[in-house]
Amino acid sequence: MINYTWLYVLAGAIFASFAIGSAMDRTNPRRFGNAAFWGLLTASFWFGDFLGDIGNGVLVLALGAIAGAHLLSRGSKESTTVRERERFSERYRNRLFLPALIIPFTAFVGTLLFNYTPLKVTGLIDLKATTLVLLGLGVIIALLTCYVWLKPPLTAPFEEGRRLMDSIGWAGVLPQMLASLGAVFAAAGVGTTIGAIVGAIIPQGNIFLVVLVYAFGMVAFTMIMGNAFAAFPVMAAAIGVPILIHQDGGNPAVIGAVGMLAGFCGTLMTPMAANFNIVPAALLELKNQYGVIKAQVPTALAMLAANIAILYFAGFRP
């Protein structure tokens, strides 16, 4: 059965190519810092299951130390100039989009084929990992297509991938790091504490005010944890179920679904949701690392108001 382990081997190989490429890149003033950073990530992907929890913990601290000591930089070598790229773009025209579309197309058709045909019961792909496995398959097909069609030097994809990875830098590992911070928060009882605080400030007798506390609690806790998943069980236990549903007779489907969506408004406004908010700023080479959040805040606040209205009017119909 194809599961996450296969993907980790593939991703580890790509990170290993970044590490080796970094070590050999003389235009990067901190090439060994980059090599060590991506080398450690390779170790995590290939051997993480054998390192033990404490070994992995040391690895996490080492990644933090390398990034914190500013040992990461980027090379200055450009493989093609703007002029060359414009010439290539004229030569290959819109066919250039095809390999880029192979990845989403494989994921799309593959997921449909797998889920709606007898393939699903063959157990070929781990159900938890289906889309990501097909994404990986799409990457491999797209790479092979590029090799055959564009005939680049053998190492070119990995050089170019490293160029992008260098521009993202430490932000590329931040989402995974924040996920592990979430694990520590949970173990240290942060959720219980916040639930208790929220539970202590609930206003009595006014359903609208309770809805407000519920929605704002979801937003605030989501902003702290970086995702609404961690916030939901806490807020449901503190307010959603005992007060809004049992005491005030709210519609459970609305309280659940729209409460979660109120949390998503918080996800749009926090740097803790790094993969959505910080990574794209790096990926698009924005000057302001909070630029994406800034662009999202007005929509997020308007959506929060909309969700509160839906909670109140649809959740408590007489």
Add this chain to the structure above:
Amino acid sequence: MIDYWPLLGIVLVVIGFALRFNPLLVVAVAAIATGLLGGMPFLKVLGVLGHGFNESRYVSIIWIVLPVIGLLERYGLQERARTLIVNMRGATTGRLLLVYLGLRQILAALGLTSVMGQAQTVRPLVAPMAVAAAEKQHGELDEDTGERVKAMSAATDNIGLFFGEDIFIAIGSILLIQGAFAGFGIQLTPFQLSVWAIPTAICAFMIHGARLLLLDRKLGVRR
């Protein structure tokens, strides 16, 4: 009696991010501090942190697309995306992003959340197209405007994803709500929950869509 000590880790994160220390370092330090203040011995905290990191590796898998995207950029992908938009009559930044928003919401609602994304589609295609359209409307972009158009491209992808995916019945968050409520003896089907994601999805399309068309007006489109 509420134990407030573990919350100090959150304060550390906020201060660290605000003072712009390296976020990886801030997170590592905050994790250790939170664990210690929560009464765990150091090695236990280190173990929880390491275990969490190992179990979350799937979060970083997305970077496997970089070699393909980078290679195509070497052969002029971004330039091609720009040319396509420049030659398309009536294409504006707002309209382009509006179409992308709708498409992202619909595909996410069908459960196809990884089909589009910041690395897969925004960086190589959507952002360069949006910038090219803005240049057509506005002339050359100053730095702030260029940043704003790119940031709006990334924002549109997130908003389309967040307010589309919950309509799909087998998405993680819907299953989480179902599971959490079942723990309190409230039985709901995923379908009952996902139906209630639809009003929010429509609001998102209208609210963010209106902002996108306003962006067009700011960029100087005459209608």
